[in-house]
Amino acid sequence: MADPLVRFEGVRKSYGAGPAAVQSLDLDIARGELLTLLGPSGSGKTTTLMMLAGFELPSAGRILLEGRDIARLPPHRRGVGVVFQSYALFPHMSVAENVAFPLSVRGVAKAAQADRVRRALAMVRLESYGERRPAQLSGGQQQRVALARALVFEPPIVLLDEPLGALDKALREEMQLEIRHLHQRLGVTMMYVTHDQAEALTLSDRIAVFEGGRIRQCADPRRLYDRPADAFVAGFVGENNLLPGRIEARDAESCEVRLACGPVVRAEAVDAGGPGEGCLVAIRPERVAVAGVTAAELGEGALPATVLEAIFLGDHVRLRLGLGDGGEVVAKRPAGLGALPEPGGAAAIAWPEGAAFAFRDAGARV
Structure with a gap:
């Protein structure tokens, strides 16, 4: 990124003994971008936001804002807008007074305020x-008042730390779109922290997936979902079937994997080793086609299965299927596509070429 608004260079944050909370972080944020930091609790995403806001000091590295190193500046000298989950509104002030507060402390005239x-x-x-x-x-x-207060002094970037965590599901989804549309309309740069995968996919221009203090993958939502870089990202972002197996053969782009439950399947070798090494094969449930016929009837590459459970969820049916010797696969099938076998009935499953990915898994057992 030639001229990022924010750049983290080799940033590390440690709290005494034990692994660092953030390890050797290199990350750029473009002007006008909405970048989401996504990851489980303790992965380093909130610590990264707090270092940019100035509430945490990095143990090493530089944080540049518009080319200036701000890593040692106090929060009030950074000019960054922050929205917290708790909103942090002053209860004794009116809405207008809350929004005006950042202007008051910056000495803006009353009329302009x-x-x-x-x-x-x-x-x-x-x-x-x-x-x-x-x-x-x-x-x-x-939440909207807190957002207005963060925007009113026109900061170069607004940081949002789990801002929708206290809202119910319906209001949370409404506010996701509200923030997305506001960002698109104003073009303001935003860094957004969440552990909610659907929220990240809805809001973001790019998503940085954190785990263990490191970024495992940073990409736009579609690429992150369709082409995860490793098994952690595949398992954390959205739902995935992760089937253990061992590679039998491979070329530069794909490999044949014998699954632990018996069948041999072909998968793209995204982050896989060589023949004889353990791996995980990832297939999204919505890519798994299910038919109430034998595998031979469904065609080459189809696998025999048994329907273990079928749950109607309105717009789709969620199927849990037994595969080979103890393996299970989840499939999602749009409702209304025809009858499916009842639980206990025989079925066959298949998926299109390019839908399965193989990743390293040192702990796989075959």
């Missing part, structure tokens, strides 16, 4: 709520 507060509240569709107190607002409205 009023105009900028009005525009900030209009951005989040709360123009008529300026005189209310936070306690008089819903959770979603409080």
